[in-house]
Amino acid sequence: MANHDNNDNCSLLTGQAYEICESETKDDNPCGLVAKPMRALCEKDHGISPGGGTGGGNSLxxxxxxxxxxxxxxxxxxxxxxxxxxxxxxxxxxxxxxxxxxxxxxxxxxxxxxxxxxxxxxxxxxxxxxxxxxxxxxxxxxxxxxxxxxxxxxxxxxxxxxxxxxxxxxxxxxxxxxxxxxxxxxxxxxxxxxxxxxxxxxxxxxxxxxxxxxxxxxxxxxxxxxxxxxxxxxxxxxxxxxxxxxxxxxxxxxxxxxxxxxxxxxxxxxxxxxxxxxxxxxxxxxxxxxxxxxxxxxxxxxxxxxxxxxxxxxxxxxxxxxxxxxxxxxxxDIYERENARRPRRIIDTPGRAAHQDRGVLLAAYGVKQQRRPGRLTTQSAVSEANRDADRRSRVRAAYGLPGQQQRNPAANGQTPATPPPPAHRRRRPTP
Incomplete structure (x- = not known):
């Protein structure tokens, strides 16, 4: 019997049977020893093309x-x-x-x-x-x-x-x-x-x-x-x-x-x-x-x-x-402006943008437009006030606490002093 140590699966075979086995398994085909009727299903499960090569793309x-x-x-x-x-x-x-x-x-x-x-x-x-x-x-x-x-x-x-x-x-x-x-x-x-x-x-x-x-x-x-x-x-x-x-x-x-x-x-x-x-x-x-x-x-x-x-x-x-x-x-998050130069992250409203371009076009025709007063939109003003409400309250409290007792004596049970009359109502002293 010939020396067939290089192929473990076909080492026990001789003659023509060994040649057939070697030809079926030389490409490392796991379905090489499966009989013909069941070999197609085996190759399909392993993603092998019908010709014996891999990568046929027929698997799930x-x-x-x-x-x-x-x-x-x-x-x-x-x-x-x-x-x-x-x-x-x-x-x-x-x-x-x-x-x-x-x-x-x-x-x-x-x-x-x-x-x-x-x-x-x-x-x-x-x-x-x-x-x-x-x-x-x-x-x-x-x-x-x-x-x-x-x-x-x-x-x-x-x-x-x-x-x-x-x-x-x-x-x-x-x-x-x-x-x-x-x-x-x-x-x-x-x-x-x-x-x-x-x-x-x-x-x-x-x-x-x-x-x-x-x-x-x-x-x-x-x-x-x-x-x-x-x-x-x-x-x-x-x-x-x-x-x-x-x-x-x-x-x-x-x-x-x-x-x-x-x-x-x-x-x-x-x-x-x-x-x-x-x-x-x-x-x-x-x-x-x-x-x-x-x-x-x-x-x-x-x-x-x-x-x-x-x-x-x-x-x-x-x-x-x-x-x-x-x-x-x-x-x-941005704020909309109706008409004014504001800090960054503030954009023009569609109405203001259209008004500006309309003003440029009318100026080319010789017609001047009156500029509207600068202000934020209502929604942007509310959003800005809500965003800075906590900071403003804390700053106001920090400024108001040290002199609160002196400025408001009624809070300590004292009678507030009568304010002096206005300057134009004061009598001038008799010489």
Missing amino acids: TDGAADNVQKTAESLLKKINGLVAPKDSWAPKSADSALYEPFLWLGQHLAVAIFVCVVVVCGLTAWQGAPRLRQMGASTGWTLAAVASMATVPGAVMMLNKAVSAAFTAAFNSNESTLFKVIVEDIQNGADTNVPLVRLLLISALVVALIPAGLVFLTRNIGILAFVCMAPLVLASLARGGDTTAVKTWAMRLLGLLFCPFALLLVSPFVTLAHGSLVVDTVLLLAADALMLRMIFHGIPYFGPRIARGARTFVERRTDNRLAHAVVRAGAP
Whole structure:
């Protein structure tokens, strides 16, 4: 009998039987000695492909892993599509039924302003060169404003598509981006076989859909409003080239378009998450907070109200401290001001913000607005008073205790002295 010490399972066999046994067990197949009818079931239980190799992906565990991976990729695509969609609600061309009335109004308003400037310059032509210079500037700015009005919808559409493509490329291009790292860690992560970690990641992705939906709504509504306002804002250039209102309008619109890139602040920490779904989950929750902060500070007027509404909704319906920390980081406690310069962490109300921008636009048309007196809103004033009530009472007590007996003799049973009469009622002594 030949020396078969290298194979313990086939050492007792000889001849052709040994060769068959050795061929079945040379790949460390635990089902190599099982007969043909039952070998398929054995290989299926051990995750072995029908050809004899491992990693066929037909086991129950591999099927669940594939389902989790597909679910995570689907949720990531939805989040990406909500945060930076390719299409927006704004009109795509100047002949849109929604944009055409605003374009007609803006063009006629610019022409009317130009006519008024020409009439004024004609009546004051005796002033010479200054009036001729003003009329020439008004002519150039009027032509530029009328030409720019028709290009705003197309320019905004192209810029929105460029932002969407750049955002998608930035978050899915290489291994240093958050979404790409999450997909790779689901496949090859160190804790990828822990069901609780997978469940936590899927839960974080589902929670991330809520702020992503808020971003989608506020961005699209804001872009639509600012695009429709474009003809009215650009018409103010015909008055004499005052670009203050145009700059304010452009900064608001660009803030709406580029606000998804606030999530890139998480990218420097992505390298710490390689191979760990737990770190991926923490970074995803941090991205949720940044998305809320993006709504809070990046989108004017209605952003703060939506962010605080989302925070109140979460705090009233769950006691989870982690969820509370995330929404508080995204929408912190602030006070609203109606009109005044206040310390930090105080924002303008939507009414005040709209009033300020309206004032800038009217100033471009030559209309001055009266400034309202400065004060906090009622809710902010009550919150500030409640926050500082304990400190104020303790400070008042500390200041009042040392001289309380001297200032209030009635508390010690003494009769209070009669105060002296006023100076204007005192009699002057007779000389």
